[in-house]
Amino acid sequence: MWLTDTGGRRYLDCVQGIATNALGHAHPKLIKALVEQAKKVWHVANIFQIPGQEELGRCLTDSCFADLAFFANTGSEAVETALKMARKYHAVAGQPERVDIIGFAGSFHGRTYAAINASGNPAYLDGFGPRLPGYVQLSLSDEAGLADAIARPTTAAVIVEPVQGEGGARALSGEWLLELRKMTREHGVLLIYDEVQCGMGRTGKLFAHQWFEGAEPDIMAIAKALGSGFPVGACLATDDAARGMTVGTHGTTFGGNPLAMAVALTAFEEISCTDTLANAQGAAGNFVERLETLRANYPDVIAEIRGKGLLIGLKLIPGNREFMALARNHGLLVAGGGENCVRLLPSLLITTVEVGEVMERLEAACEDARQIIKEIVR
Numbered sequence: 001m002w003l004t005d006t007g008g009r010r011y012l013d014c015v016q017g018i019a020t021n022a023l024g025h026a027h028p029k030l031i032k033a034l035v036e037q038a039k040k041v042w043h044v045a046n047i048f049q050i051p052g053q054e055e056l057g058r059c060l061t062d063s064c065f066a067d068l069a070f071f072a073n074t075g076s077e078a079v080e081t082a083l084k085m086a087r088k089y090h091a092v093a094g095q096p097e098r099v100d101i102i103g104f105a106g107s108f109h110g111r112t113y114a115a116i117n118a119s120g121n122p123a124y125l126d127g128f129g130p131r132l133p134g135y136v137q138l139s140l141s142d143e144a145g146l147a148d149a150i151a152r153p154t155t156a157a158v159i160v161e162p163v164q165g166e167g168g169a170r171a172l173s174g175e176w177l178l179e180l181r182k183m184t185r186e187h188g189v190l191l192i193y194d195e196v197q198c199g200m201g202r203t204g205k206l207f208a209h210q211w212f213e214g215a216e217p218d219i220m221a222i223a224k225a226l227g228s229g230f231p232v233g234a235c236l237a238t239d240d241a242a243r244g245m246t247v248g249t250h251g252t253t254f255g256g257n258p259l260a261m262a263v264a265l266t267a268f269e270e271i272s273c274t275d276t277l278a279n280a281q282g283a284a285g286n287f288v289e290r291l292e293t294l295r296a297n298y299p300d301v302i303a304e305i306r307g308k309g310l311l312i313g314l315k316l317i318p319g320n321r322e323f324m325a326l327a328r329n330h331g332l333l334v335a336g337g338g339e340n341c342v343r344l345l346p347s348l349l350i351t352t353v354e355v356g357e358v359m360e361r362l363e364a365a366c367e368d369a370r371q372i373i374k375e376i377v378r
């Protein structure tokens with residue numbers, strides 16, 4: 001949970017590489033896995049059989065809706081794979097006109113060209129040329145617009161984060177996801193979940209959508225905690241959704257190399273075990289209760305607590321950037337987020353004592369923010 005800076009100051013880290021180090025820093029099992037693999041083979045490219053890929057692919061597909069896994073290096077690449085797969089699915093079925101990807105306001109899917117076009121924040125596109133054709137943006141509350149868009153004969157897929165991360169820890173309800181699943185299925189439109197941030201134990205289940213039975217997607221992008229700090233992403237899919245992705249249609253040089261697989265396999269074992277997920281759920285419950293009390297005591301600083309599991313958002317009244325600096329002064333690192341939120345994204349292994357320490361530091365930052373607000377008003 002702790003980081004020490006170059007000057008020797010210690011910080012409680014609730015950024016964790018932006019929801020990436022699910023097991024915190026310097027986890028001994030991850031270090032061992034990386035060092036042992038580093039003494040063997042690092043990279044061969046996946047034109048060769050890589051046993052670690054097969055093993056991790058099996059672990060992942062055994063734990064969710066998917067039949068197949070494609071390994072990449074980042075979340076953006078996992079999303080790119082998902083979007084290419086969705087269009088190809090329709091193209092091989094003789095419907096090449098089905099190209100439109102429906103995305104939502106406030107979403108974030110990465111920084112590559114397809115990902116910034118699918119993302120729901122126009123700022124990411126600013127200066128990078130016109131929005132590409134084939135991307136539709138809707139508000140999450142526009143139910144009629146969504147039903148309309150899904151029914152269009154040019155629609156290929158819907159992409160959604162079950163819990164928006166960068167957008168400010170916004171958790172979608174099971175009801176909303178189940179309705180989306182029903183509508184997409186009725187119209188032969190593929191459903192893509194971006195669980196790059198909310199997946200791999202972050203919400204207290206291995207995958208966030210697994211809180212809602214029946215809400216399984218056709219395709220899912222994951223990354224971040226998959227390597228728990230080592231760069232690796234994956235696109236998971238059903239056999240049917242991946243039907244167009246035959247040999248030669250997609251590829252990668254580094255994706256799923258032996259180093260990444262060694263770390264990710266160990267991370268998978270640690271994250272997917274009952275104790276880790278139970279700890280994450282317990283810590284999340286503890287946080288929410290104590291954060292609600294903090295909000296009640298500081299209504300001039302905290303407007304709302306939101307999120308799911310250990311993807312926690314505090315919607316603030318003072319500027320989130322300023323608040324992050326105040327927290328840092330008290331030795332606490334928190335991440336920013338959309339809608340003036342700060343996010344708490346601690347290790348899934350956080351202890352009850354550490355939750356208490358985070359809360360103490362947060363309270364100190366709230367007190368500072370209150371004093372600054374009072375000064376300004378005066």
Ligand code: PMP
Binds near residue numbers: 074223224
């Ligand atoms: N999707 C989501 C939901 C993300 O949060 C992120 C990263 N913040 C990405 C995609 C992109 O991942 P990467 O930065 O690894 O390309």
